[in-house]
Amino acid sequence: MRMIATCLCMMLSFSTNLYADNITPAEALNIARRYVNVDKKTQRKILTRSSSAVTSSLPYKQASTPYYIYNDSKGKGFVIVAGNDAMGQVLAYSHEANLDTTRLNPEVAYLLHEYRQVYKELNNNSKLSTAASSSQTTSSKDEVKPLLHSHWSQESPYNKYTGYYTGCVATAMAQLMFYHQWPVTGSGQHTYTTTVDQQQHSADFSKSVYQWDLMDNDYRYGHYNEAQANAVAHLMSDVGVSVNMQYSNSGSSAQNGSALNALRTYFNYDATMIAKGDEGITQFTEIIKNELRNGFPLYISGNPGGGRSGHAWVADGFDRNDLIHMNFGWGGQADGYYSLSALNISSSGKEFNGNALSFGKQLIIILAHPNKAGVAKIDYTLREEAPNIAFNNEADLHFIGGEPTTLEQKEIAYKNFTNQSSIPFQGDFGVGIYDEQGQTIAVFPSDSHSKGGYTQEYFKMNEGKIVSGGLVFQDVTFTIDLSRLHDGVYSLSPIVCARKDNGEWGEWVMIKKAPRYVFEVKGANITYREKPSLDASFQFASLPTTDGEVQAGSDFRLHLAIRKLCAKPFDGKIQLDFLNDKDQSVYTHTTKSVDFDDFATTRLNLLLSLPDNLLPGHYRLRATITSDYSDETCIVGDVNQIEPCYIDVIKVDRPQELLSDAIGFVQNNAQESIESSNIDVRREGLIKVGCLIYAKEDANYNGSVILTLIDNETKEHIPLSTYPNSINLANASDGVTIMSGWLKDKDLKLINHRQYRLALIANIDGKELDLWPRKASPLLVSIVNGSYIPTPNGIDELHSKEQISYFNGLLEVTHSGLKHVDIYTINGQLIRHQAINEGDRVAIPLAPSAYIIKVTTDKGSFTKKLICH
Template sequence: MKLYEQGLVNEIEAGRPVPYGGVTKKNEGHFFVLDGINEDGYYHVNWGWGGLSNGYFLISSLDPDAQGVGGATSTYTAFKYHQLYISGIQKPQDGSQTGWNIMVDNISTLDDFYAKGDEIKATIYDAYNNSSTYDTLKCKLYWDLYDAEGKIIGQNFIKNDTLPLNYGFDKLTTTFKIPTDIADGDYTMRLDFTEAGDDYTTVHSAAVKNGANKYYKIKVDGDDVDVTTASGVKLTIESVTPDKLKAGETCDMDVTFKNTGEDYVGDFSFFLYVNGKKNVYPTYSSSQRIVSIPADSTVTLKFEEKIPAELVSDNDYVLQFYYYTTDEDGYTDRVKAGKTTIAVDGAEKPAALYMTDDIQLLNETDGTVPMDDIQLGVNLENDGAAYNAPVIVKATSDDDWDFEDSFTTDTINVPADSKGKYVVLKGALTKVEEGQTYELCIYTNNDEYIDPTYCNSVNATFAHKATGVSMTVVSKGIYYTGNTLTAPGAKEMCLYNINGSLVSRVKGGKLSMQNMRKGCYLVKVNGEKGPEVKKILVK
């Protein structure tokens, strides 16, 4: 029999009821009582619901047929996770003593050098009486100085106090001193109290919440006193088994941690994401579970997790673990507790397109675009796998929210991990009306919007159909003299670089080329005979 269950059996055989707790898979908790065991190893459970569902259960199931007030409300009804119990519950015996306790949310963080005899300021946050009795606690509070053997060698009196059950103080600023005659060495300063019931003779240490600052470490070297704060766990990961997780399956994962910090009992979780691409591919956050990690120890924790099927295959996932702290205002923080890398065998990586510049209306003339010859210039990045597919251009109207028209382009190619690919998207719309303005946005072939919103939107006013208009490169009617392009009779001239980005636009028939960088350009002229395009080479 395992040591854990042997402890349960010992309690029941001694005639002591065992307060027992657990949570469901959905983290719904309940506390109940084990008060017997039969010859088959089933424990008798009093669920605390007026006799409802009381009976014999295996520790590994604890799944009542029906539940009362305080029970689970989800479809997961077995309280078989994060189990714990309280031992030693019994009626008062001869010589029994009251268990007094003061709980502290936190103490202030100290990290500085002082001299012997200096007054060192420390703040106590949210201290209250949470003893196992309704009696009022009359106590004296101290900062006690302990040597390396755990002996008190100095006391700093703080105050007398009278604390009814669950009462205390929100914030108390205190001071302590390090004696001037203290020898060199390592010491600790802890928050303690004594109580009136035994004439203030027994020293009790105040309890501090999990993950909070515990006490102060004191290092004396000559006249120098180095004061630091013992706070929380300090974990490194020694090993992870297995070294690859399977997406879509429940994985049993053993993780060995080395703790060079303080004790920790509380919630624990992990976060899984592709290294460097947290915002690109799907991620996974595990549910929180209760763990116990002793100070200065090496422990192996077991995780049974269903890994989502949508996680992609990659050999460089980050496995980041977290523990949780509560500050003096009651807010819970998630604190990094160590990380490593792991592989995941999952879905094929998708492309991850991102627009880096505004959409360009390449064949806009006099503020309109021909509805059957739409040409858009787009700069795309791709943080994922290669994209080899069409895209969808959708048109919507602010005047009619129910309106939508779209066209699908030819296949475009944006290589994997591309930092910039310029593409021209061509197509036609059939439902738009001449003279009306519509918003155009671009979607992937899987109908996913391409971010960001401030780039992926352009307003276009549509003209009559432009069938038969020639866009071939010609030279007739375009002249270059004195750093100026001239096109007699032109209404508008536009200059584009080789990538299709608009460099300059002028009304009329003259466009300056002065101070243009070396390279290849295209000039488009909109005149009486329609558009004409000429290739310009600047040397």
């Protein structure tokens, strides 16, 4: 079906009570234009509707739209803009194909339904927030392009041997297996009977040979032969049998637990299942991202509850804004990047006990690693057999008799933690000390360790086990010895260890959602960098950064990292104050409500607008959080408790502005809008940059313009061929598009990973002036894999003698002036960054495989390809 509409505003029938956070159609349009090409007819309709709303009796921000769907005018993708900015700005986008809302697959329909539920709650209660409200505008170099190249579906030829839809569970599993090309043959056999038609299905996996070489990424009608069809249909049928697929005309279904069992039992995968509700959104997202960084796509499933069927698909990449790329298993339909953070709605309110609501809590992932040579096993801490112990919102970690300030033996205690696992836990608790690289320095178990562990002694009535949901609310005390610590920075964390029925001990792992101490040892003295608290407590996790210079009268991006040091429910708005040398606030900015995970770092990326009359200066930044449900406030502490944060503001004299707005964008050689950050110029080949400008009504300029990229560091100007190269602003109030010509990497000579700001340079009275309006969002362009020699391509060329060796699972690097070591996969993905604070040698645990090792010293850096075995 041909998509006719370019913009679809999805409306709900309920009314809203509070509108302060709603995104208007005009605001949504501006956001959408960063991702897709919106035709002028649609733009005029939306801007006309916005103008009508302003002049009507309705509040300007009033709306009942959970999201706006914009399709690219050339059929090259879509974007779903949130209807409430507490959900972040963008819920989903794709550069692959338009979104046909008349033919939504069940998996996308599920996500849109959940987004609507979140929107409804946000508008009914302004005290609620989501994790996406603070993280949506993140601009990081950390991303993984979609790992899967397959776009399989559930009908012909995939269902040739099933006669019904293959089912989302089987399709997700099959695409994962095709990605890994594993196994060659299965193990065991299985028979079951479907409930609807009482038909028996069976498979002998040990006799199945999976012909991966015959399977194709896409099965378009007329573009595959019978052998290729049989190969994929055989795989789909076997996977369906392995999970007891309940085939029917209306749809085919299976359980997530069956998928986990099948991967382990029949297909020789190391696999484990993880629930978002156990981890919290921050850790859950980090687990997904870390698996993808290491080249492992994940099975992901969501359950809407209420007795309705769940859905399964594949997560195979993520972007710089932490949106996860989804392959839904419907022939590429609606594949794209989607927000999981927007589903994590939470509140500080008493009625919710500060806990997240149910939306998205039913999300689970299955990690799957092929059991073959050279492939890393799943980390023990993520396995189901690992302890699943977590602190609750009364978490307490404290030294007995006060915090030590010298290296000595000391007693420490913690309490209020629970067994999140569905099975009873038996084992012991302890305290671990770790260095800055996360390596274990010392473990101090409970006094009951030699007697079978804490649970054996204190839970005798339950056979020495803590039942599922069981709570430890009394102090568990430990004696720790700090006397052997050398100078350095350490963290001290609660840990747990499981004991098997045969008495054998497992590995020590950190307790989840746990408080910690961070301290520095210098000489024989201890200085604390981070302390847990029972009361509301926060501190800056790092110094703030900005995108370029901060100028009075301009907008700028401020990047903050704030760590919550307590479990007390305390979400709320953040007031930022610029303080002068007399400690007086000269500028204030207040954010929307922010959702803070307990004992975790929340990253905020804020757009601030400074007044023209703000004097240049060196201002201390103060952040004050006000609880959503009380008048209680908490001032955010300094970095490491001793380093205040500062913002330097400069003054720039500017002429009167001629433009009311400017929207920048980047296109690839298919003329699709793409992200402007970290553009892979090796993959894209040719690119264009451009902008859509709107002149002020009284603007008077008729002359030349040149699109220019300005180096944010050196301020060097790089002029671009510009079309049109002259404009008359008297005719530009309705918008004029200005484009560059095709840009080649070798001609641009941009430095990898460096930001360049797009400017529109005009010659006014003999002076070159940038027409870009101060209040318009800047377009920041950066590239990767560029050929310009002065800057490394993420991996530098070898230019030094190196001392690198691998033995018995350890990578050893020795070099004078050693600063840090970066480990990349052969295809250039960074999988480990190891900083070295002291010494000229480091040993890093590393699984056997092929790597590129980058070593940075005080003299420079070099790389080496290394086969570890």
